[in-house]
Amino acid sequence: AVIGVVGLGYVGLPLAVEKAKAGYKVIGFDVQDSKVKMVNQGHNYIGDVVDEELSELVKKGLLTATTDFSFIKDVDCVAIAVPTPLDKFKQPDVSYIVNSTRDIAKYLHKGILVVLESTTYPGTTEEIVMPILEETGLKCGEDFYLAFSPERVDPGNKQFKTKNTPKVVGGVTEDCTELAATLYGNVLEGEIFKVSSPKVAEMEKILENTFRHINIGLANEMAILCKKMGIDVWEVIEAAKTKPYGFMAFYPGPGLGGHCIPLDPFYLTYKAREFDYHTRLIETAGEINDFMPEFVVDNAMKLLNKEKKALNGSKVLLLGVAYKKDIDDYRESPTLKVIDHLEKNGAEVFVDDPYVAHFKHNGKIYETINWESFIDEADIVIITTDHSCYDYEKIVEKAKILYDTRNATKNVINNREKIYKL
Numbered sequence: 001a002v003i004g005v006v007g008l009g010y011v012g013l014p015l016a017v018e019k020a021k022a023g024y025k026v027i028g029f030d031v032q033d034s035k036v037k038m039v040n041q042g043h044n045y046i047g048d049v050v051d052e053e054l055s056e057l058v059k060k061g062l063l064t065a066t067t068d069f070s071f072i073k074d075v076d077c078v079a080i081a082v083p084t085p086l087d088k089f090k091q092p093d094v095s096y097i098v099n100s101t102r103d104i105a106k107y108l109h110k111g112i113l114v115v116l117e118s119t120t121y122p123g124t125t126e127e128i129v130m131p132i133l134e135e136t137g138l139k140c141g142e143d144f145y146l147a148f149s150p151e152r153v154d155p156g157n158k159q160f161k162t163k164n165t166p167k168v169v170g171g172v173t174e175d176c177t178e179l180a181a182t183l184y185g186n187v188l189e190g191e192i193f194k195v196s197s198p199k200v201a202e203m204e205k206i207l208e209n210t211f212r213h214i215n216i217g218l219a220n221e222m223a224i225l226c227k228k229m230g231i232d233v234w235e236v237i238e239a240a241k242t243k244p245y246g247f248m249a250f251y252p253g254p255g256l257g258g259h260c261i262p263l264d265p266f267y268l269t270y271k272a273r274e275f276d277y278h279t280r281l282i283e284t285a286g287e288i289n290d291f292m293p294e295f296v297v298d299n300a301m302k303l304l305n306k307e308k309k310a311l312n313g314s315k316v317l318l319l320g321v322a323y324k325k326d327i328d329d330y331r332e333s334p335t336l337k338v339i340d341h342l343e344k345n346g347a348e349v350f351v352d353d354p355y356v357a358h359f360k361h362n363g364k365i366y367e368t369i370n371w372e373s374f375i376d377e378a379d380i381v382i383i384t385t386d387h388s389c390y391d392y393e394k395i396v397e398k399a400k401i402l403y404d405t406r407n408a409t410k411n412v413i414n415n416r417e418k419i420y421k422l
């Protein structure tokens with residue numbers, strides 16, 4: 001069988017590699033010529049995909065990439081793994097799903113299976129994707145098959161990869177579900193869990209990520225309250241973790257980053273309005289998470305004021321722009337919002353991140369620096385991403401003021417009195 005994967009990003013490329021490794025001939029589709037070129041050169045641009053595997057598969061002709069959707073006529077099934085961002089009004093932007101579905105519809109043929117993987121609100125598969133495909137005159141469940149199967153890629157997770165993470169599958173008809181379950185069963189090692197409709201599969205994915213969004217919001221609210229009460233929230237969480245059942249630790253931080261957790265719950269908020277329901281819990285958690293960058297900068301200002309310094313005119317060194325540790329992705333990173341608040345208050349900001357050489361933000365290019373060459377000049381050092389590779393002992397020793405928003409310095413032995421935590 002020949003498999004197509006539309007969208008060669010964080011989700012699509014690892015998926016294409018796994019399917020090729022399972023022995024399928026895979027054609028990767030992307031609208032960005034740069035991505036297509038890199039795949040065809042066997043050059044991997046996603047941290048979690050291993051270079052050798054990719055170049056091996058390309059050499060064997062098991063994996064090729066193209067911008068030409070006419071090759072859809074050669075594939076037996078196609079997975080859509082395109083971005084589902086929010087627009088500037090925090091409204092879902094399903095244009096990538098619509099455009100890629102239209103591209104597929106042009107070459108839709110009898111017997112093909114289409115699976116949507118992108119995280120989206122319940123109803124997308126049957127209300128948006130299916131109508132576009134049926135405009136061809138082909139009937140879903142008879143002439144072609146359609147299912148939703150959420151991606152579960154956890155960037156930087158060494159234990160659970162695309163191959164060994166359980167997969168949920170929900171088809172428009174039973175045949176659709178069976179076909180999709182068979183396809184994934186042949187490719188992946190993890191359990192394939194069948195549900196009764198695409199809506200169930202779409203909603204369970206939203207539940208997974210909203211669960212994280214809400215609980216991180218709770219951890220952040222606890223951090224704000226503990227700061228006011230003079231209690232160490234990190235110690236509180238470690239103590240709560242001793243409960244062997246019914247508790248799951250989440251940690252406060254400078255805010256919520258990434259391309260999933262901050263966005264996905266608002267897909268549900270949007271859809272809920274159609275049913276006259278206001279997802280108050282989701283929106284309140286979002287407000288708390290969105291407040292954290294400002295909370296961090298307020299605390300930094302207080303720490304400087306204790307040394308009779310103003311934030312205005314101070315040199316601030318931020319450690320980490322990636323949205324979480326040990327990865328190079330800075331999309332929606334809370335550090336970007338911390339930079340905004342610092343610069344608004346007149347601080348001069350310098351950023352170190354061993355995984356990110358430079359980054360674009362507010363139309364500006366920031367080159368990251370090496371913290372060691374700058375720490376002596378910095379009026380305050382703020383740890384915004386707890387990368388494992390940092391020498392925290394040395395950072396605490398050298399920092400004039402050290403503000404740790406990730407409890408990254410928990411194992412530092414000396415100079416502990418210098419550490420201020422979120």
Ligand code: SAJ
Pocket residue numbers: 119151152153154155208209212216219249250251252253254255256257258259260261323324325334
């Ligand atoms: N964060 C906290 N406190 C926590 C956990 C996370 O502040 O206790 C922050 C992180 O620093 C980061 C943001 O939340 O800025 C999101 O981190 P994340 O690991 O929850 O989410 P992603 O976007 O890296 O990947 C998640 C997957 N991660 C986990 O489940 C651990 C998973 O939810 C999805 O497979 C994936 O999103 C997706 O693509 O939906």
